[in-house]
Amino acid sequence: MDAVYQALVKIVGEDYASNRPEELFTYSKDLGTSEPKFPDYVAAPKTAEEVQKIILLANKKKVPVVPLGGGMSLAGLALPLQGGIALDLKRMDQIIELNEKARYVVVEAGISNGKLTAYLHKHYPHLMHSEPGAPPAATIGGNIAIHGQGDMAHPYGFNSDMVNGMEVVLPTGEICKFGSCSIGSGWYTLHPLPDIGLFLGWNGSTGIITKISLRLFPCKKIREMDLFVVEDEGLIPDLLYELTHVGMAEDLIAFTSAIPPFMDGVHHISMNITGDTEEEMEFKRHLLLDGKLARYIQDGTGGIGAVSQDIQRPQISKSADWKKGGGFEYVGSIMPVTAYPECYRRGAEISTRHNIPYTVLGRVIGSAHAMMFSWSYAFNRADPETVRHAREALHETDSLVLELGGTIWKPAVFGQKLMMDRMDSNTLQMMKKVKNLLDPNGIMNPGNWEVNE
Amino acid sequence: MTRTAYKYNDIIHRCFRCGYCKFPTNWDDVNNCPAYARFRLESYSAGGRLWLIRAWVNGELEWTEHLAKIVYACAACKNCVEKCPLSFSDEIVNMVIAAKNEMVELGLLPAPVKSFLKNIQLHGNPYGISAKKRSQWMEGTRVETYSNQEFLYYVGCEGSYDTRAQQAARALGELLLKAGVSFGVLGKKEITDGNEVGMMGEDGLLEWVVEKNIKQFKELGVKKIITLSPHSYNAFKSIYPKFDGKFEVFHYTQILSDLMKKRKLSDLKEIQKKVTFHDPCFLGRWNKDYDSPRNVLKSLKGITLVEMERNKKGALCCGGGGGNFYTDILGGSEDSPARIRAREAADTGAEILAVACPNCLTMLEDAVKAERLDDKLIVQDISEILAI
Structure with a gap:
């Protein structure tokens, strides 16, 4: 019997570990156009301690670990590019503490946005968090890990700017806290301690976020x-x-x-x-x-x-059913607001070339400090030709983002490479040092933000 | 090998796996799909299941016992149908049943499913108990066999054989007698209604059951049917007309609701209890009747009806549908849907967890015991509450 599988069973229990074809197939697929990438194992831990044990096991066995929240990135960010353990964090879904007067909530990272919204609506209707446009099954941890934005981006910025503190299992297994919680105080601020937050935007390649303190805001009647x-x-x-x-x-x-x-x-x-x-x-x-x-x-x-x-919860998955096809993916970018006209025009051209009706959107971040501009490309999951067109359109759009002076948001590996090719070499080397320091065995979501120079 | 005969090859790719199907109507949590609640791996979610079925019918995956377990873990509760925002949502459960059809065709079934279906074929019930014992539940009652009365009281397999559900079957019989309803039962001649046979994808056996029942009902001159189980209600109401079996069908709570409105059950005892009601999927989400059971409970003097967080079309299934009350694929864990539901019921502070389905009755009573809540919460069928 496979020793890694046996060890996973011992850690999370038989129901929550698998090396069977059905689970490996399921976790090999992203919702977008990415080619499948198969894990060797799937595990769904319930606690940070279980995550820690899995990380220690992975280091010992030199097996990659790929953390997964709702799996809604559409860009294949939680696909196990080099196999290993797909770590489904959605069983870690508890609300640990809500401080009403200080307006923050501490949650486990695998909690869905829908669950948190429902909880606030019921118990604290005068408080809200910034809910992303993703389906409500998207997790809080997944969203902040990719620098998501939500429906309060205009007044308050990125969702990852709303983090007051985090608990992270490092790639070497230590459980670390960041922010005021690290000195035994409440989870009310990330500042003014030294900036050692190296986990946001890394797609889980520098650690696994297990708890988050998230800022809440007034919810008007x-x-x-x-x-x-x-x-x-x-x-x-x-x-x-x-x-x-x-x-x-x-x-x-x-x-x-x-x-x-x-x-x-x-x-x-x-x-x-x-x-x-x-x-x-x-x-x-x-x-x-x-x-x-x-x-x-x-x-x-x-x-x-x-x-x-009425303000409706967005039903973004309806975009996937254009021509009854069941699929869509988008390129998101962080752009100057002034680029909107060009983003629209050039995006429409790409769409036309690939015979996909254009859908574009720009959400204001801050006081128009930037916008998240997205180009969506629908495809028919049952028609490989439309999938190919969408994939090509996505790649062309990644290049367009950089041409127009933008930054690709939650880039897939293709987009990551485009940006790293342009990145300041000192910055790139620092990324490499950080990664090597934190993850000496290279087990954390390998293939993502990987500096090869 | 591809399964070209699979009925939904043209739409199954349309599931985006966005996960709306995991939620109840109030977005309370991602565990309103009973199979996903139990296992919490994406493969057991409605979307994961559809993607696996598609991979199997396309020949990307081979059949395995585990694949079949995932498919048969679907309790056919229709929460996914309720929550999916896409236009094909009505077909989600049908897509799963169609996959079961294919597995039946190939003879590739999990052992308990095979046993369930074999027992139906041999004994007319899933328990494998002799058909001769089917009428034992009515011993000691004044319930008569059907002979041109106004209603056929169809008891169903659980009410006939399961010792706990038999109590509900008897209670309902006594209530109907008390109200002066003209009814009779089939006794030993009763066989399964076929609802779960259909949900398990055995269309051939379903056809045999349905035709046999229709023939018998017509020969006896049955026009109106009262069912103890919402599963039977669904079968007679939705499946039988397709086989030219058209009857006036009532779930018993609909009859009781009407009787109470007409004050034909007015001398019921006052019960000073706090009660919460668990919606059965085949009365609620399948047939959109959320009111009849509540109307009955509200008509009872002394009862305070409190709702669980998830109720009506957002209710969490007990996990017994689609034959799971027998196959027990979703059992064996504190995350079994029935145990989650038992905890939710206890959280309301209710002393009685009222049900209107013999499947729910047995599933939830076992769950309350497993959760060691039986000192403060009892599970009772509405018929039993009225019969107190």
Whole structure:
């Protein structure tokens, strides 16, 4: 009998370890266009101590370990590129502490966004976290590990900027805490200790995040989404600049798509406005709509698309069912907001070349300090030709991001290489040193952010 | 080898595996798929199962006992159908059943599934107990055999054979008598309704069962049926019409609800208890009746009805559907759905966990014992609560 498998069974229990073809197949697949990469084992630990034991085992046996949250990155970031143990962290899903007055929650990393949202809605309806556009099964740990953003990106930035502290199992097995929790205080701040946070954006290649303290924010009682539309994409950067100046929206997204046809070439800006009273709502509406958008209406370049709509949880998986195909993947980028027009135009060209209706979206981060701009490419999972087209379109878009001065967000290995090829050599060498220092046996999600020079 | 006869080759690739299907309606947790709740590996989620089925029918994966276990772990509770945002969602459970059809065709089944189906063929029930003993449940009652009464009271396999479910079957019989309902039972002539046979993908056996039942019902002049089990209710209501077996079918809570409204069961005892109700999937998600059982409970004097966090279309299945009450694929763990459900029921502070299904009754009673909650929580069928 396989010694690694036996050891995993001993650590997590027979139900939660597998080396059977069915689990290996399941964990070999990403939801996007990535080619399957098979693990040798699957394990689903329940505690940080179990994670630690698995890491120690992996070091001893020189077996790769690939942590997995919801598996929603679409970019194959949790695929075991070199085999090993696929580590499903979703059994680590407890809410450990919520400090209402300090507005933070400590959770295990495998908790889903949906579960946390439901918990807050029920027990603390006046608090919320920044929920990403991914399906609610996406985990908190997975999302911050890839520098995700959510529906509070405009006022508060990246979700990974909202971390107050972390517990991480290092690639050599030590369980470390970062932030105020590391000195025995509460989990209320990551600062002002020395910056040794080396785990965000690394796709789990420098350690396994097991606990997170996440900032919570006021959740207002009245919530609505308003839409403003323009035909000229060139107006979007100015519009976003104007709207972020007043800072009255909770979320600002500019988007357009070829399907449905009435949206083709019409750029929508969705503005989530929230308030505790009708007076507060009216004040915010006034500043945004009357103060910043009225002149576009007056000069005939823009119009109100909709007002006072319910804010719906996005159902991004519907994008996958275009032409009943069951698949889509997108390139996300962190871009200057000024690049919106070019991002849209060049993206539409790529889509046309690959016979895929374009869908593009730019979510404002901070006071228009940047936007997460995405280009989505749907494909039919049962038609390899459409998968190939989508994959090629994704690669072309990765290159486009860099050409337009952007940074690829949660890049797949292809995109990682593109960026490392351009990266400052000293920075690259430091990444290499960090990786080698933390992970001397190279067991953590090998193939990701791997500096070969 | 590819399975070209698989009925859903044209749509099974459309599952994106986005995981909505794991949640209940209130997004409380990712464990509202009973099989995923039990095993927590992606392979056991609704999406994982569909991807595995697709790989098997495409010839990418060979059949194994483990693959069959994953497929048969589906309790057919329809939570995935309820939650999937995509337009093919109505077909999710059907896609799983169609995979079971293929496994039946090949004779490749997990041992307990094979045993279940064999027992149905030989004895008309999954337990492998002689058909002659099917009427033992009614001994000592005043329940009569069917002979042109207004209703056929169809008891079903659990109510006929399972000692715990027999108590519910008897309680319902007594209640119907008390209310003056004209009804009779089939006694030894009753055989399985076939609902689980269909859910397990044995279409040939299903056809045999359904035709045999329809023939008997028609020969006896049955027009209206009251079922103890929501599984039987679903079979008679949704499967039998496809075989020209059209009857007026009622789950017993629908009859009781009506009787109480008409004050034909007005002399029931007052019960000063806090009660929570567990929705059976084949009455709730399959047939959209969430009110009848609650109406009955609310009509009872003294009862305080409290809801579990997950209820109605968001309820967690007990894990007994699709034949799992017999095959027990989802049992054996504190993460077994019935045990999770028992804990949820206890969390409400209820003293009675009310059910309206003999499968749920046995599954949840065992779970309450396993959780050592039986000193503060008892599981009772609604018929039993009324019969107190």
